Amino acid sequence: MARPKAKAPARRYHISGQSVVTIAGRDFYLGPHDSPESIARYAVLIGIYQRNWLTLLLNTVTSAASACVLVAAGELIRVLLDVQEDTRRTAMDAAKMAT
Secondary structure (H helix, E strand, O other): OOOOOOOOOOOEEOOOOEEEEEEOOEEEEEEEOOOHHHHHHHHHHHHHHHHOOOOOOHHHHHHHHHHHHHHHHHHHHHHHHHHHHHHHHHHHHHHHHHO
C-alpha cells in the first residue's frame, strides 16, 4: 500500500541557514530558517499553490513574491512603531523623574 501524499510540500532547513520549499520541482528560498518572515512566505506560497489546484504559475509566483515583500514591510513597520512607542515612553518617564 502506498504512503499517503502530504497536503502541502514541507518547509525544510537548507545548509545556507535558510528555509526552503520545493514546489513543482522548483526551490523557493524563504529567508532565515524558522523566522517569522520565512513562515509567512511559506504560508503565502502554499496558499497560492493550493488555490491553483496544486500548481504554480509564473504570474502567481510573482504575486507571491510581492505579497512576501508586503508581509516583510508590515513586520518592519510594526517593529519601528514598537521602537517609537518605547522611545516615547522612556522620554516621558525621564521627564517625570526630572520634575
